Amino acid sequence: MGTSTHEKLIRTIEVANELEKNIQNLVFFLGDDRESTKKSNYLVNFFRQFQRESLIQENSKFPGTPYEFLELLQKPIKDWGFFNLQDLEQQKIDTDLIILSQTSGVTQEANNLLHEFNSSEEIEAEVILQVLKYCRKHIVTDPSMQEKYVLFRTYLIRNPLVEAKHRNRSINKIFGRDGSFFIEMLHECYENIIGSYKRICPHCGWTLKIKEGEKSCLSRDCIESYQSNTGLDEKYAFNERKHKRRTLEIIQRTTVIPGLQELKLAELLQQNKFEIVLYPNLEADGDIQILPFANSKQVINIDVKNYSSPIALARKLLRDSDKSNLKDCIIAVPSDKGSNSYINLTMRYLSDRGLEGVTIKRFQTIIDELKSIRKEKKDVSDIFA
Numbered sequence: 001m002g003t004s005t006h007e008k009l010i011r012t013i014e015v016a017n018e019l020e021k022n023i024q025n026l027v028f029f030l031g032d033d034r035e036s037t038k039k040s041n042y043l044v045n046f047f048r049q050f051q052r053e054s055l056i057q058e059n060s061k062f063p064g065t066p067y068e069f070l071e072l073l074q075k076p077i078k079d080w081g082f083f084n085l086q087d088l089e090q091q092k093i094d095t096d097l098i099i100l101s102q103t104s105g106v107t108q109e110a111n112n113l114l115h116e117f118n119s120s121e122e123i124e125a126e127v128i129l130q131v132l133k134y135c136r137k138h139i140v141t142d143p144s145m146q147e148k149y150v151l152f153r154t155y156l157i158r159n160p161l162v163e164a165k166h167r168n169r170s171i172n173k174i175f176g177r178d179g180s181f182f183i184e185m186l187h188e189c190y191e192n193i194i195g196s197y198k199r200i201c202p203h204c205g206w207t208l209k210i211k212e213g214e215k216s217c218l219s220r221d222c223i224e225s226y227q228s229n230t231g232l233d234e235k236y237a238f239n240e241r242k243h244k245r246r247t248l249e250i251i252q253r254t255t256v257i258p259g260l261q262e263l264k265l266a267e268l269l270q271q272n273k274f275e276i277v278l279y280p281n282l283e284a285d286g287d288i289q290i291l292p293f294a295n296s297k298q299v300i301n302i303d304v305k306n307y308s309s310p311i312a313l314a315r316k317l318l319r320d321s322d323k324s325n326l327k328d329c330i331i332a333v334p335s336d337k338g339s340n341s342y343i344n345l346t347m348r349y350l351s352d353r354g355l356e357g358v359t360i361k362r363f364q365t366i367i368d369e370l371k372s373i374r375k376e377k378k379d380v381s382d383i384f385a
């Protein structure tokens with residue numbers, strides 16, 4: 001038996017009422033002032049629309065009140081009867097997804113999905129932009145800025161967890177007289193690790209959160225990696241003495257996780273004896289540039305895009321095109337994601353919306369085609385126009 005008196009109970013009921021009022025205010029704009037009406041309209045409209053749509057779907061659960069909607073958010077989406085499961089599966093969305101957890105709010109899986117669709121992965125973190133700006137400014141007189149930028153970026157990708165002490169010495173050696181600038185920038189990319197961890201993520205190398213037996217990390221690739229590594233052996237042990245700092249979440253999302261695929265393709269190309277430049281022209285020409293080979297005098301620029309869902313990829317390309325940001329690059333997708341149907345779906349989505357002329361190839365296709373150009377002395381422009 002506990003020790004709290006009825007006074008505590010009354011206070012708890014008061015707080016519960018306060019909470020309820022907030023939900024009501026938010027969802028049903030009970031507030032009279034215009035500002036709260038304006039703010040809650042989005043929710044009200046969404047909720048009413050959701051109700052209308054669930055009414056016309058034969059087996060859909062119908063949330064009569066915001067509370068029932070909250071309950072629904074805590075059930076796997078496949079049980080709602082609301083979504084087209086075939087469509088979700090085609091988009092590689094796990095139909096067991098739960099949006100709201102009873103204990104910790106919106107789930108990591110739901111947020112990962114949201115991040116992918118909103119392409120926040122491709123917004124550069126402020127500190128990376130600062131480094132880019134510095135390098136672009138100085139490259140006019142110092143061509144080594146290209147190499148230093150690549151070193152900076154690949155350092156982050158390869159070192160999500162660091163031992164704070166040793167970092168400066170080795171970095172200083174690499175960056176020479178720009179050392180203090182790059183060290184300062186690196187410093188801003190990391191934070192002290194607070195809390196205790198037992199494992200690191202097999203995919204992205206970050207601290208792996210394990211709560212009540214459930215693991216969670218930042219991307220869909222991360223989830224797949226620990227689902228297939230159920231034991232998570234010693235190789236992925238978190239070392240409290242060695243791991244003192246970690247990259248900020250935004251660096252992990254915007255630089256490290258996408259960067260892993262960029263480096264993977266770069267390594268594949270190098271293994272096959274193609275000469276490449278990473279982040280060519282300080283990223284203005286994409287992620288990877290393949291230098292001329294065989295008889296060709298032409299470079300090939302590649303942008304790596306790592307989206308599980310073809311529609312997420314298409315939406316990103318459309319957004320870039322709208323903003324005239326679409327680089328003149330081959331779009332490369334990891335081999336395990338870019339099936340024929342994935343590429344066809346993306347292309348169809350693009351052409352239905354008037355965007356033509358984008359070339360999307362999976363990693364392995366790029367390698368195979370490059371090899372055949374080299375072997376048969378074909379012209380690069382036959383394939384990579």
Ligand SMILES: [Zn+2]
Binds near residue numbers: 203217219
């Ligand atoms: Zn991860």
